[in-house]
Amino acid sequence: MAEPLVRALALAMLLAPGGWALAREAPPAAQDPVLEQRVMAISGELRCLVCQNQTIADSNAELAADLRKEVREKIRQGQSDREIIDFMVERYGDFVLYRPPFKATTLLLWLGPLLLLATGLTILFRRLAHPRVKGDVELTADERDRARRLLASKETGEG
């Protein structure tokens, strides 16, 4: 049961068009723990563009390893965190930042959720302040009769 499925999957992967095959094993971390901590801190702010929901610190993709190496070298050259992050943004764009900057093109991204919340709360409070159904509903004699019959039949378990 399982084996044909695995085979079919493997075949599908082989035949799939495209595919940016880039993932590899992560290389061992360098010796200097202080440097390495800074490398990881900066890498944690940068998105891996190969596996887009991971940071460069988390990703095992080869490009992420290269970029960590790049970060490490730049720290050794004495560059500041800001300079290193700017270097990445210049090449890969704002998208490389795991925390997107607050600017005109990202206004909706940052304020969208607040906007939705505000809209929801407004609707909620309006409804609460002006309920649509006001007071008791007057039933006609016929309706009252029917209601009584329905309730009675339910109680005796007939209907």
Place this chain on the structure above:
Amino acid sequence: MNRFLLPVGIFAALVALLGVGLTLNPREVPSPLIGKAAPHFELPQLHDSAKTFSEKDMLGKVWVLNVWASWCVSCREEHPVLLDLAKSGAVPIYGLNYKDRRPEGLGWLKNMGDPYQISAFDADGRVGIDYGVYGVPETYVIDKRGVIRYKRIGPLTTEIVKEKVLPLVQELGRG
């Protein structure tokens, strides 16, 4: 009936929004390099490590830089398109052989045909980083002043060449 109209309307709008989202390719990140000078590099050539190739050699010409590697699956798919483009003579194509091994890169060109005037050999991928490469193959159109005018991430197709690359090359060639 009327009270269902609003929720159904909102639902339909949401479906439309998410539907459009599904058709977009999250890998197509707009490159900040478009409209900027092509980053400087000087690399040994793939065929002759004694000679170098630099983007400066190309000043005054409209050209295409294509990032490729023998290990890259999509490059295999793209290759015939590049061969056709090279044969048409519309624009010279230069290769950046990215994180490859020399014998493998050379073997690939020998087996599959060589659309490149020259391929630069970027063994450690440093030039790739300067060009913001993250999904080989990538293709750049660079104008006479050495400014990047177009970038394609992922394989070129016949349609893209016809609809994007060739018109742009023609327009840049006039300017």
